[in-house]
Amino acid sequence: MKKIINKPEDVVHEMLKGLQDSRPETIGLIPEKRIVYRKDPYLNKVAIISGSGSGHEPDQAFYVGRGMLDAACAGPVFAAPTLDAIVDAARMVDKGMGVLFLVKNYTGDRAYFEMASEMLEFEGGPSVDTVIINDDVAVKDSTFTAGRRGVAGAIFVYKIVGAKSEEGANLGELKGLAYRVNDNVRTMGFALKPCTTPEKGSPTFDLGPQEIEVGVGLHGEPGRERTTYKRANTIIKTLTDAVLEDLPFSGGDEVALMVNGLGGTPIGELYIAAGITHDILKNKHIRVHKTYVNNYCTSLDMEGCSVSLLRLNEDFKRLLAYPVDIPISYF
């Protein structure tokens, strides 16, 4: 295993340290609890928190900032954050208007966020509510979930709900909005190559030199089908069709398209995928309002991508365009 790391057990701490070093004005860090939080002052808004195992960067720590998350709880690589970190983060960022947890659907993450809610309720606050994100159409249940997995569609939920929180919406309104975004977003991905976790030092699953995993999960868990490598037109059509059929999306819909790299795929290949999806959508008279192409929700160095579609309304469009000030950026 060759990676830009020191000891495998220090990977998450050193990454979060680098994050805070790089954005000292806006990002606070409690290293021993792996809590990343907004340092810029804010008031009169519900606090938005997400969290999960590390290894999906920029999800979630790099989305902390004005217009998105107010804190992120990072677990060890591919393992849930701790109960006390979630509880502490909620207390820290609450400004008296309550806290909304946005949690991708994985059994471990759900359990800890649920326990944190109960503990906060028992101890008298802050008020907390939780929305579970489950946009992955690939499989009904999986290695790490009962029900569908939460994947890259979560980024649309953070973005839209984070923007609305800046506008002063209350906890109930934000919870409803988060459900509506989740109800209107669908995703499916595939892997060309598996990822290697630092602790294990070898791939999380085996893929032959001519095999791909269609519908792969964010930890390398199995998808719909292990099949032979095919050219981009075929693979991307499989993903896009699965997404389209699920909601279902139909002619006349206006959508946001996200082509999300899984960590090890160059941006040029993601844009090839975006071009293919645009053609498919055009043929179906589905209008793309905005296209998002980048690494948004990854699986360490996994190669491959996912395709997400979010069915839009005027409210979603406005909130997607709301400015953000988050660590992940170019300039």
Added chain:
Amino acid sequence: MKKIINKPEDVVHEMLKGLQDSRPETIGLIPEKRIVYRKDPYLNKVAIISGSGSGHEPDQAFYVGRGMLDAACAGPVFAAPTLDAIVDAARMVDKGMGVLFLVKNYTGDRAYFEMASEMLEFEGGPSVDTVIINDDVAVKDSTFTAGRRGVAGAIFVYKIVGAKSEEGANLGELKGLAYRVNDNVRTMGFALKPCTTPEKGSPTFDLGPQEIEVGVGLHGEPGRERTTYKRANTIIKTLTDAVLEDLPFSGGDEVALMVNGLGGTPIGELYIAAGITHDILKNKHIRVHKTYVNNYCTSLDMEGCSVSLLRLNEDFKRLLAYPVDIPISYF
């Protein structure tokens, strides 16, 4: 070879098509010449053009837009753009105030941009000037260059010069500014794993499972040393020290730091590198004004990163902060 591509010979065209599909309001494309240009109207500014072989995305096509480049000429993967594309691009984006070519130092690119300048001069316009970027401290000459190579430091040149062009500076002023940025930026990178070009289908060079290439070039060309894999603290110190010693940078300097991924390295590892560099700079009393961590100038799916430092003045700081509207972004 498993990549998200169709036919290897169509990779660049399909990528640029995906780019235009994704940003139809702001990005124009002349597919047969691989010219990417700004569609939003602008006047009273010198036009800024860059170009080189493809495979370094987001460099350069994805930097076309307000505040950076007015056009980019993309060659085939790792091969220079054509003469007629450069000439056409210059004519297309000139608004009567002339055109500045910003070219990374590679023999092929230099030759075609130079011929384009001569042809435009011979044919009576537009006025053109050229600045060659050569920020890579790794080697004096290389496989593809006489003199030092141009690498990720080029992005600081585009950014600062592009911003100044929006403020209405003339061609001579912008040329001088481009030289000053180039004079104050230094870079060195390393590879953990080589890249695979679509046409060749196999790695551009061989690296053993425990080897790294220190000072690697953007096409996999050799650097300073082929050595054994070391932990991040050691590798990143080697890069940072080489950069610091070259200018040299010294205590009291204020810098912009760029940790640039080479295409296949996850963002989390780049932030580990950023944290290490911050510590080295702090010990030397060099102040980091702003940190840039992402894939800025890549080598297809190569794994590894480069470290760039730009010595700042108030003018550079202001121009780095100038807003951009370019295709590569998150939201």
